Amino acid sequence: MLLGLMLTIGFAVIELLGGWLSASLALIGDAGHMVTDAAALGLGAIAARLSRRAPTDKHSFGLRRAEIVGALLNGVLMLAVVAWIVFEAIQRIIDEPSPVHGVIVLVVASVGLAVNLVVLKILHGGEQNLNTRGAILHVAGDLLGSLAALASGLVITFTGWTPIDPILSLFISGLILVSTGKLLRDALHVLMEGVPRHVNLRDVGEALAGISGVLEVHDLHIWTIGSANYALAAHLRLESLDRWPEQLKLMERVLDEEFGIRHVTLQPELPYEIAFVDMPATVSR
Numbered sequence: 001m002l003l004g005l006m007l008t009i010g011f012a013v014i015e016l017l018g019g020w021l022s023a024s025l026a027l028i029g030d031a032g033h034m035v036t037d038a039a040a041l042g043l044g045a046i047a048a049r050l051s052r053r054a055p056t057d058k059h060s061f062g063l064r065r066a067e068i069v070g071a072l073l074n075g076v077l078m079l080a081v082v083a084w085i086v087f088e089a090i091q092r093i094i095d096e097p098s099p100v101h102g103v104i105v106l107v108v109a110s111v112g113l114a115v116n117l118v119v120l121k122i123l124h125g126g127e128q129n130l131n132t133r134g135a136i137l138h139v140a141g142d143l144l145g146s147l148a149a150l151a152s153g154l155v156i157t158f159t160g161w162t163p164i165d166p167i168l169s170l171f172i173s174g175l176i177l178v179s180t181g182k183l184l185r186d187a188l189h190v191l192m193e194g195v196p197r198h199v200n201l202r203d204v205g206e207a208l209a210g211i212s213g214v215l216e217v218h219d220l221h222i223w224t225i226g227s228a229n230y231a232l233a234a235h236l237r238l239e240s241l242d243r244w245p246e247q248l249k250l251m252e253r254v255l256d257e258e259f260g261i262r263h264v265t266l267q268p269e270l271p272y273e274i275a276f277v278d279m280p281a282t283v284s285r
Contacts, residue, residue: 018108064226089166106153231263
């Protein structure tokens, strides 16, 4: 991720300069998209580093949510970038388009395409986890942006039709908006203690209720601590406590292997105990 980050952010600066020198809004827009890719790679690398830090008295889960805060900030900044690009593109379409140096756009976009292909290869060769898959999606989207900028350079070089530049910059802005929207949605979902999107709350409850000796599962909560780090808390009504250690080990294995949940807190209860149910996931056997 760090190698991909250095390549991406380095070329984003070059592409920004190329866009300024050539007066190409498409290149400037694609540079903005590469910044979102660099942010995704950087957040993944920072998250991996922070996740190694031990919990403290003030942060009992450690600093695993630093990546979520960074994602929110990155998303808000990129929305501002999109608004600026769209405004400039519309102005250029309405007014007479500014002259664009097609050759510069063509050369810079070609190099950008090569850089994105290299970064994709690097990411595919590394450890495959949630952060990496998200970064791959970002870079794949930027690959499309580089293709759009390349198309702009080709059209301008061989036809001189400059309106293609602001038109394609709107397309690139759409790519940025989609990736930024998903980033903000996922970050807010985590901060609102939402159930991880790959987990079905009812399925988890039924899996726990299917363990021999479990009568009911209630007060079930599942949330995300950090990237690919999920937690669960639940109350279990049991026939008896005689086999609780064995049942607990089985439940922990099921939750880990079937749902990827490793931070587990389970509260056993006997049938005669009165449980307070305050959430929709109550599963009886």
